[in-house]
Amino acid sequence: MPTSFLWGLANPTRFMALSARILPWMAALSAVVTAAGLYLALFSSPADYQQGETVRIMYIHVPAAWLALALYAIMSLSALGTLVWRHPLADVSQKAAAPIGAAFTLLCLVTGSLWGKPMWGTWWVWDARLTSVLVLFLIYLGILALWRAIEDPGQAARAVAILTLVGFVNIPIVKFSVDWWNTLHQPASVIRMDGATIDASMLWPLFTMAIGLTLLALTLHMSGMRSEILARRARSLTLKAADRAAERQRPLPLSAGSAGAGSA
Template identity: 75%
Template structure:
């Protein structure tokens, strides 16, 4: 495919109507697959994975906690990419993608914090410590909340998208801090054990269910994101039609 052909197909997909048609066909399959993989992952996490010799059954919390943490970071990275799309390329779907990703990212960050606290009580003897990793994830949650609040407080969608995009990019500073906090500071939270240069430091009986859960929850996140984008596009159409109708009341209802 030539460069112009590629660009043309890219812009075709960028067309919201095309996007609605395509995502409408993909979404039911995606949602079904997400439910299936997550169910399989949960089954493996609860029934086939062995209890840890130190942590006992509490290790099963990790099968939700770790993928949530990955997704919290991944969704923020995706939001930042969409923010670039809004500011630099003025891509028509970038605004929509940003807006749909924010609540999902906030939800996974909260899930990560809550599961971490539940795990911390039996293991560390406390729900919460002000350790560098925990604090930086908490700050990530606050940044997500700020982004959601900014979306809600500006009426005009285009203007809101630009403002949120700038805030998202400024807040991106926190992402490397979250990732590397366990290496930079001597923290209570353990360092990375899956994504390491010398290979994962986890036994396969734990690693396999963890990865299945990660794939399952990622599919859930993608399905939610697509459906959120569809809702947002339709919302904007309703808004446009309402305003147009106010301008030309004689031309019939919506």
């Protein structure tokens, strides 16, 4: 028991110290790489002969889609950390990843729609991939809603962890069924991206943007974890202060036991 307590105590401490040192560097690095990616994407890469300038939307759309999935993977890993290993940072990591993932999923949907209007002639197509991402977004919203619904952070973390893992099991099923549904209702004429091989002149901006935005997402995740740790610290200090205040108002012999029981 003492080791587990120390483990719980030491890890966030070390994390706070380490992250405080790393965070500015990561922020700077992600800014530099993203800026380079933007330069490549907007200025030094050619327009596609078929899609014209709209191909440049891909340099945001594809990294956003990748991050939508990657952050869900981070959440699922953290959920395992919460439920199985009871790692004290896992709750925090889960909570910090959710809004970032939801934001990138939304960005993926918006840019996909902006690409679809000139290419497909409509803002939204019930295309298999778009629809799967929409369902992913709905799952993200559910997770965010559950975080807001339960007040106690530990209890909320366990509930969200279960939901996240159920979603993790469900996402491939959703993908499969949406694909199936899509082939059943074959859309009339839709320009597909799959066939086209990507030229190196487009691969580089895509790659750079993906790395830049991934670094950005990791920076935001780390910063979110720091905020959440501070928030929990404030919460526990407030609770302790309230305990102490309550204890002061009680007669002496009762104080220890009742305050201890009340601290839950």
